[in-house]
Amino acid sequence: MQREKINVLIERYLSVSFLVTKKAAALVKCEIDEDMTNDQYYLLRYVKKRETCTSTELASVFGVNKSAITAMMNRLVDKGLIQRTRDENDRRVVYLTLTEKGNEWFVKTEEKIHKLVESLIMKFSEQEIESFIQTYEKLARILQELEETQ
Amino acid sequence: MQREKINVLIERYLSVSFLVTKKAAALVKCEIDEDMTNDQYYLLRYVKKRETCTSTELASVFGVNKSAITAMMNRLVDKGLIQRTRDENDRRVVYLTLTEKGNEWFVKTEEKIHKLVESLIMKFSEQEIESFIQTYEKLARILQELEETQ
DNA sequence: CAAAAATAGTTCAACTATTTAACTATTAAA
DNA sequence: TTTAATAGTTAAATAGTTGAACTATTTTTG
Numbered sequence: 491m492q493r494e495k496i497n498v499l500i501e502r503y504l505s506v507s508f509l510v511t512k513k514a515a516a517l518v519k520c521e522i523d524e525d526m527t528n529d530q531y532y533l534l535r536y537v538k539k540r541e542t543c544t545s546t547e548l549a550s551v552f553g554v555n556k557s558a559i560t561a562m563m564n565r566l567v568d569k570g571l572i573q574r575t576r577d578e579n580d581r582r583v584v585y586l587t588l589t590e591k592g593n594e595w596f597v598k599t600e601e602k603i604h605k606l607v608e609s610l611i612m613k614f615s616e617q618e619i620e621s622f623i624q625t626y627e628k629l630a631r632i633l634q635e636l637e638e639t640q
Numbered sequence: 641m642q643r644e645k646i647n648v649l650i651e652r653y654l655s656v657s658f659l660v661t662k663k664a665a666a667l668v669k670c671e672i673d674e675d676m677t678n679d680q681y682y683l684l685r686y687v688k689k690r691e692t693c694t695s696t697e698l699a700s701v702f703g704v705n706k707s708a709i710t711a712m713m714n715r716l717v718d719k720g721l722i723q724r725t726r727d728e729n730d731r732r733v734v735y736l737t738l739t740e741k742g743n744e745w746f747v748k749t750e751e752k753i754h755k756l757v758e759s760l761i762m763k764f765s766e767q768e769i770e771s772f773i774q775t776y777e778k779l780a781r782i783l784q785e786l787e788e789t790q
Numbered sequence: 791c792a793a794a795a796a797t798a799g800t801t802c803a804a805c806t807a808t809t810t811a812a813c814t815a816t817t818a819a820a
Numbered sequence: 821t822t823t824a825a826t827a828g829t830t831a832a833a834t835a836g837t838t839g840a841a842c843t844a845t846t847t848t849t850g
Contacts, residue, residue: 491766499769500757505689506776508682509701511661513783516703527806532658539655545828553662558808560829565806582816582827607650613782616641618775619649625764625772626656632763633663677835695799708837710800715835732798732845795848806837812830819824 522602523595525569531599533562534571534588538596542587553637571595672752675719681749683712684721684738688746692737703787721745 515528522531536551537543545563549556563586566572571592577583588596611619665678672681686701687693695713699706713736716722721742727733738746761769 491761495766496758496761497754499761499773500754502773502777503757503761504685504753506773506780507661507664508678509703510776510780510783511657512703513780513787514657517783517786528658529807532654535654546826551659553659553666554807555809556828557810557830561807564829580817580827584828603654604647604650607653608646610779610782611646611649611653614775614778616645618771621768621771622775623649623652623656625768626660627652628764629760630656630660630663632760633660633667636667637663679836696797704836705838706799707801707839711836714800730798730846734799791850793848793850795846797846798844799842800844801842802840804838806835808835809833811832814829815827817824817826820822 517606518603521606522599526599530562530566533559534566534592534596537572537586538588538593542585544583544585548586566592667756668753671756672749676749680712680716683709684716684742684746687722687736688738688743692735694733694735698736716742 518528518531519526526534533548533552536548540547545556545559548559552559563572563574567574570589572586573589573592575585575587577585614622668678668681669676676684683698683702686698690697695706695709698709702709713722713724717724720739722736723739723742725735725737727735764772
């Protein structure tokens, strides 16, 4: 690929990626739940998927400091969506899991989210969306490797 | 597309999009300039590209409140990268432009950004990256329309 | 034309997210 | 058994955000 073409691609990528992220985040907050921030939603979603996990794991996955996780988790605990349980064998460890209320909230919200994302996905062909997500996943792997080699 | 396939695509999209965003933002802050946040960088980049613009325009484009723009612009003004100029004809309007220092910073940084993004882009085929960005741009247009109809 | 409405931007209070450093408690290693 | 390392929290500082109230200007309109 020649330099000129690369520069054009970079410009297009930079112009679009940040704005899409912002608008998608606003959409979630707006349409899904006024009281839930984007970060809190993705945190909750990750914990739900993993069933249980620790602050350290979340900090590593989300690429933030452990104290940032503590702060956000405090808010989710205050809302009654997350509970903390100490490991009886290694009493330093605290497990984070969804409460019953958290599970209910998640199931209810997941329907809304799916409807919202589905209405977007429908505007693309199956082939288009499949290759988009594949590239996204490849990008995620590359960024992950990059992070690990530093 | 049948329901099952759609749900899988949604799961994959949600799993990957937030993390990529986070990691890309961290990368910019880390590799490019410790003192520049991701938001500030994209704000500066937009102003640079438009040559000059107003808070109202930025608020609309970035999908945030005008007072958020004021706050961020204050920080960029404090850093000496952005200057405010009042419109002489309509004295309510304030134009935001890059200072000389802002321009220098941008040119210097753009080289680093390009190198960084290029090293990522090189891991993809031209066809792959082209169709990825096209889909991204289409998504941006759809989100924009969605916002306007609300 | 003067009062009312609209527009551009700022300020302020409240909140969320984040980092860094210092800290507690616990476990593992020397 | 002292020393390291690990897991997590707390506290202070900074950034980003919203919404409401505000100032200063046009624009509209009765």
